[in-house]
Amino acid sequence: MKSQKQFLLSSIGLAVLTLVSQAQAAGQQPGTPATAAAQQGVQAEIQQVVVTGTASASGTRKIDTSFSITTATEEQLKSASPSSTADVLKLVPGVYAESTGGQSGANVEVRGFPSGSDSPFVSVQLNGNPIYPVPVLSFFEGTSAFRLDDTIERVEVLRGGPSTIYSVGQPGATMNFILKKGSDTPERTLRFTAGTGDLRRVDGFFGGKIADGWYGTVGGFVRESHGVRDPQFKADDGHQLTASLTRTLDGGEVTAYVRTTKDKNAFYTGVPLISSNNGRTITEFPGFDPLTGTLMSEEMRIFTIDAAPGKTLTRDLADGRGMDATVFGLNYEQKIGGWDLSNKANYFDGDLNTISMFTGNNPVSAAAYLATANANHNPGAAAGSGTMTYVKGGTVAPDQQVVQAGLWSVEKQLKSFTNEFRASRELIKNHTFTAGIYHANYKSNDEWYLGNSHLMTATPNASLIDVRLNNGVIVSNRGVDGNVFYAPTASYKGDNTAVFIADEFKVNERIKLDVGARREKQSLHASISNLKSGDTDNNPLTVYNNGTSMTTGTFTQLDRDDSVNSFTAGALFKLSENASLFARANKGHTFIFFDDMRNAGTQAALNDRNGVPTPEVSQYEVGFKTATPLYSAYINAFFTDFSGISFQQITTDAVLNSVSGSKGHGVEFELAVRPITNLQVTLTGNYQKSEYKDNPAISGNDVQRQPQLQFRLTPSYRIPLGDNALKLYATYTHIGDRWADQANLSYLPSYKTFDAGVLATVGDHWEFRVAGTNLSNELGLTEGNSRLTGAQSSGPINARPIFGRAVEASVMYRF
Incomplete structure (x- = not known):
């Protein structure tokens, strides 16, 4: 903790020195040691325009915005070597992305916003359109609906700010990916x-x-991989195609685009590990490499689900948390008679299913498992009564470590349509007014089968185990040792309509103020199956399928309407042409989502606003922005206050729900220094302290899964070689310690990683890149065993580590 505070003080000290020296740097012409190329890059940063969170569709210079926003160009994205869309967020201070599940299914925490899983406070947009207007559902989060490729020009990530009144009204973080558009200069690339x-x-x-x-683009990818953790089948297998067509207009343009994605992605959960020292020390489980191993195997790839009497389903683990979807978009913007008009619309239709393994109880010896089975199903018998055999044949040794994991099936069919219209004009001198309307219609049809526990060896690419007791009880059959404990089917519909207004007041050349308000109404409808428990084969001796959850054939109808108001106010004070101070306050909301309706159970519970409230958040921030040839700095302090946040935890045999609030504060920083020609060193990260409130059971505890301190130090050096160039870059990342749970009983120790890469450009046509991540093979955890509650600090555990060392090499040709 002492080193964390020292680092924070050093960061603040650097910020103060930067602010002081800015007065001296203002108005000076860039000079040595910056080369013309370096100056060009800095000038591009200084003049960079962002469109996310701005009132006008034409955007605002990044330095002139009164809110926190992080940007990354195509090259910056590639240099970061993100393992998935969610992993892009490691570039963003104040955000911690747990991208260890693979391409899909990330957990993302935003600067003190309390969340236990998925990413309820991150919205993903394409060209300013929400891909799916709800940021999170159970087994769905926004980054799962997006794949990176060479059609992306840049990404803008807005944190808080005026996003509470625009688009989906996300109070957390908004990731806006901007597609490349055709231009008079052709661009044609092929990358292997x-x-x-x-x-x-x-x-x-x-x-x-x-x-x-008329201008057009087309691009995409084809990809297959067995993954860093090889499940003995293709972990990632799919393709994507994106096309756009742009028509220039007098004072504007209209762009239509379509993107179709069909991608299968293995989803990784916990692996066996050894915990000691009250969870402060994590070591390798004997025989299991935590950096490259997975329990999944070809043996269990095709599995069955006893869903109901006479109803058996077959699923394929290779389908994972995949995506088979298409998104259509149409963006219009034009200046007509003093009006700045824009309209953004998109339609999304796709399946985002989860056919995956979810680890259950912590590892135990085969003898201990058999003893428990006898205690539960053969009272009075000796602990070792019965047999444990491999499904493929052979007897399981008593000291063989075994583990349970559920093979779950969640099918989700999603559809949505969104449209946002805005009009801006200077109606009064120095006052630019913006008014708009946003509408979203969205659906989700779900069919779930949770549970379906399987008994297997605690080894990489595990083997399944059968267990039979000497009284005739079959505990495990073809590896299945647990029933489906939750199997709802449901259809959901939602409609959101919002109107918003904003005024930007230019007080003088140095001071600018803005205010905005939003009124939004949401209407939800759900039809959810009623459930019962039963024995799928009417045989009490086959205990693995007794008490199976199944539908009754009847449904509960639930409806809920909510209306909320959101506000934002900001101020910008320009210290010089390329430096400014800003302050902002906002009050935002997140609505309840489909899963909150289902968890309420009844209309009475749903209408009880104390039981299922509409969450509220207030945010305040002050910051400083500048960019010069020598350095650039984006620094801000933030304060957050939440109330009425619903939480859900799905354990090995139940679904737990709770409600609480939180409060937090911290500082975020994006700093860069260019001390000599072609050398740049950047430091990004944040320090924050956030804790729960309003719920006596956890009030005062640290918000789960969020490090107090995280930072990335990235030096890069470009070596000109005539018409060629070599760029060397590396990143040291530190992630501080965290608590895996709200009760602050399960500790997650800090970890650090080292990444590096080299980029060679040869002439005008060739580009060669080699990049490696986690080169030191650091063992770091992103979550504990989320299927269990309570302390997990001693002995064998299940937890989810970061990926081990991975290296990629690519060659690109421009023609």
């Missing part, structure tokens, strides 16, 4: 990538002018 886990990938992009006033 190979890497760890037998990765094979081809990316292509083609863009340019079609005819006078």
